Amino acid sequence: MPATASSAAAPPAARLDASTLLWLLVAFSAVTLYPPGDVIATIRHLRVPDTDDAMRLVEARDLAAGQGWFDNVQARFLPPLGIASHWSRLVDAPIAGLILLLTPLLGRSLAEGVTLAIWPxxxxxxxxxxxxxxxxxxxxxxxxxxxxxxxxxxxxxxxxxxxxxxxxxxxxxxxxxxxxxxxxxxxxxxxxxxxxxxxxxxxxxxxxxxxxxxxxxxxxxxxxxxxxxxxxxxxxxxxxxxxxxxxxxxxxxxxxxxxxxxxxxxxxxxxxxxxxxxxxxxxxxxxxxxxxxxxxxxxxxxxxxxxxxxxxxxxxPVCLGGPFPGMTPLVRDRWLLAVNEMSxxxxxxxxxxxxxxxxxxxxxxxxxxxxxxxxxxxxxxxxxxxxxxxxxxxxxxxxxxxxxxxxxxxxxxxxxxxxxxxxxxxxxxxxxxxxxxxxxxxxxxxxxxxxxxxxPAALGGLFQDGGRKAAEQNAFACLADTAVAPLAALAPGTVLAPIFMGPAILMLTPHAVVAAPYHRAIPGLTAALEGLGGIEADLRRQVEAHGVRYLVACLSQPAADLRGETAFATRLARGETRADWLEPLPLDGSVLKVWRVR
Structure with a gap:
């Protein structure tokens, strides 16, 4: 057949219309929201973006393990009484349901990781x-x-x-x-x-x-x-x-x-x-x-x-002052007003x-x-x-x-x-x-x-204080599973750690915690602020009051000093002092400093 005839008989080149291109762009943008590295880290290491996500997993895990529907007390948070959560079971339920559904197929640990990855x-x-x-x-x-x-x-x-x-x-x-x-x-x-x-x-x-x-x-x-x-x-x-x-x-x-x-x-x-x-x-x-x-x-x-x-x-009338009645000035000024979401x-x-x-x-x-x-x-x-x-x-x-x-x-x-x-x-x-x-x-x-x-955000970041940026990165390192998970090798006990570390310890270890970033736990927040930010007597008083077995410090983000001098716990973590009533515990692969209370 002549070439001209062949060309005339060939179908026109396929073209994508504007609507199809837009949908492809939407699909591409949606897929790239979940980089494979982030998904794998979430599945394998239970990596979560925020402390609230860690605490939510703890609540859903307890519900899946048989905790009562109306029993919203987190028993490992400020024991022996625990803290009653104000979070909704309507959110816990589907997450717990996914964990239960996937556990027979994948095992509990992997089921939790997959749930964290697919629910969002x-x-x-x-x-x-x-x-x-x-x-x-x-x-x-x-x-x-x-x-x-x-x-x-x-x-x-x-x-x-x-x-x-x-x-x-x-x-x-x-x-x-x-x-x-x-x-x-x-x-x-x-x-x-x-x-x-x-x-x-x-x-x-x-x-x-x-x-x-x-x-x-x-x-x-x-x-x-x-x-x-x-x-x-x-x-x-x-x-x-x-x-x-x-x-x-x-x-x-x-x-x-x-x-x-x-x-x-x-x-x-x-x-x-x-x-x-x-x-x-x-x-x-x-x-x-x-x-x-x-x-x-x-x-x-x-x-x-x-x-x-x-x-x-x-x-x-108690609710006219907002959702945090009973919060002390110390907790409000030193914790609540210092967190990012309240800034x-x-x-x-x-x-x-x-x-x-x-x-x-x-x-x-x-x-x-x-x-x-x-x-x-x-x-x-x-x-x-x-x-x-x-x-x-x-x-x-x-x-x-x-x-x-x-x-x-x-x-x-x-x-x-x-x-x-x-x-x-x-x-x-x-x-x-x-x-x-x-x-x-x-x-x-x-x-x-x-x-x-x-x-403009990136340009502003060029002028960000390098020391602050490094401190924030080191603080995130203290929440990583490589830092916190080694604590699970210790015999279960109550841990006094920086407030922001509480949910990660609950999620990755069997230990109980004194403090976590939740406004209903005023005694625990006070214990962390005063104990980790005060002098040795303050720390020992809070340790004894809450039956603390382990003291944990994140060197890159110590507690705020409350007494006009460097806090005893901060100096302890830096190796500038010691206490006979605290036994240092070396943990392989952890960036944390840990002591057992004698």
Whole structure:
């Protein structure tokens, strides 16, 4: 056959369309979130990103081993009584279930490692499905794919779904995102769903309380402004929250504790507000026909709000001061306010921790962009932007003073970034669009991708104090399995160690600990601060008070000095002094200093 005929008969070269390319980019970005080295280290060495992940594994492990569902006491934490955890069994249960499911196939140790490795990407898949569905319904399919792409590049999101990240923040992020999307959709069914998801968030942890409160204010404000047409959403939210909250509370709380006030977990104070919200929705629904104007509806909800908040203050005054009642000044100043998640943006910058740049600016841009779109965007999208802005601003404000404020809010960033990226791409292809508009949208889209902020963060890191950076790396070394696991060879006993080491010791050894970074364990926190930061008499007093068998020191991160002189435990670790009542114990391969109490 002639060559020309052959060429004419050949099929055209296959080309990938833009949608397929975007999906391939999303898939590539998602896969690269889990480097093989990190996954292997998680499986083989139980490497976790945070102390909370280690403690979560300890709780799930105990539940899988037969600890009672309502028994949330960690017996090896500050023995002999232990510490009752305020964490939710709703988070422990699926992790424990995976461990039990995999143990017959892999053995207990490997089953735990595999669970640590697969649980976060499974949750990230759920987050992505919720995000994609919600954005597609409001903004279209391309914006939804771009929202997924933005999610894979948003550090505030990906850090909560990293390998080994089994703490509750990922689940809470999903619950608040799904609640927000239900609020955007509107209507009775979506309102019920939003209220139930708000209750789930509260049952998981109270970090989402500001978002839940603003969700309630949104449906109330919607009804005040629009009247009867917004009533189904208001009523649905109130009933969903009011019914689901006590059900979830009862499902994870021992009946004997149903009347106990806990300011740091779902309990009567917050059930009062949830039930009051349901009653308020029912009352407003009954009075709707008589409240024909905005002032009348506003007066009604204001009166109900005064009763609710006044009752809260009268019945539960202890919770007016926050979730940490009973915390001593020593523990607050020397521990709570010193941890990263309680630090302000100013403190991060002052300490040269420029990694804050990959988290905070993108959150600020998302809040500003959503707010601008409420005023100047398309009418059909203004409700979505209003909800997004409402959920982003609290994270922005709270996160300025306490870094943990950005955790839940970061999950809403892709909800804003996806549509912005979509519009920027559309505008770039439109030759009729003004150059100023195209340039502005391109800059905004670039700024909403938090990986772009790695550039200034990296530049700031060049000026970071080398000594501080080395100290942080050495502190992480004290948490590695190669450092902590050798302690397991010692006969079981109670360990007094730096506060940040407590969860790792519980996870990797059979020992008990005096201190770990949890606010309910005030005596243990005090013992670590005073014992490790004071003079020899302080250390000996705390050792005797808590039946300590082993003293452990991390040389790279000693306790803060409390007496105006170098702490005795620090000098002991440096070899500058000794004590006859402490016997040094050499541990092969460990970077820790360990002594047995004689």
């Amino acid at each position: 990407p499974l949750l990230f898949g759920v987050y992505g499905a919720v995000l994609f569905t919600g954005v597609r319904r409001t903004f279209g399919p391309r914006a939804a794919v771009l929202a997924l792409l933005a999610a894979t590049q948003t550090f505030g999101v990906t850090v909560q779904f990293a390998a080994g990240r089994i703490d509750h923040h990922g689940l809470q992020m999903i619950a608040i995102l799904a609640m927000s999307l239900c609020l955007i959709r509107g209507g009775r069914a979506a309102g019920i769903g939003a209220g139930a998801l708000a209750a789930l968030s509260l049952a998981i942890g109270l970090e989402g309380l500001p978002s839940v409160a603003l969700g309630a204010l949104f449906v109330v404000g919607d009804w005040v402004l629009r009247g009867r047409v917004a009533l189904p959403g208001f009523l649905g939210f109130g009933l969903g929250l009011g019914l689901a909250a006590p059900i979830l509370f009862g499902a994870q709380t021992a009946p004997g504790l149903w009347s106990a006030t806990a300011c740091d977990a779902l309990s009567p104070p917050w059930l009062w507000l949830a039930a009051g919200g349901a009653a308020a929705a029912l009352a407003c629904a009954g009075l709707d026909r008589r409240l024909g104007s905005i002032p009348a509806r506003l007066a009604c909800v204001a009166a109900i709000g005064i009763v609710l908040l006044g009752g809260f203050a009268a019945l539960f 302000s943006v100013g403190k991060f910058v002052a300490r040269g921790q420029w990694e804050v740049l990959v988290y905070y600016p993108v959150l600020a841009l998302a809040a500003l962009a959503a707010s601008w779109a409420v005023l100047r965007g398309m009418q059909a999208h203004r409700r979505a932007h209003a909800v997004a802005a409402l959920m982003l601003w609290p994270g922005l404000v709270i996160g300025w003073f306490q870094f943990r404020g950005i955790y839940v809010a970061s999950g809403l960033i892709p909800l804003v970034a996806g549509p912005v990226l979509d519009r920027a791409l559309g505008c770039a292809a439109d030759r009729a669009a003004a150059l100023r508009l195209r340039a502005g949208l391109a800059a905004l889209a670039f700024g909403l991708v938090s990986t772009a902020w790695m550039i």
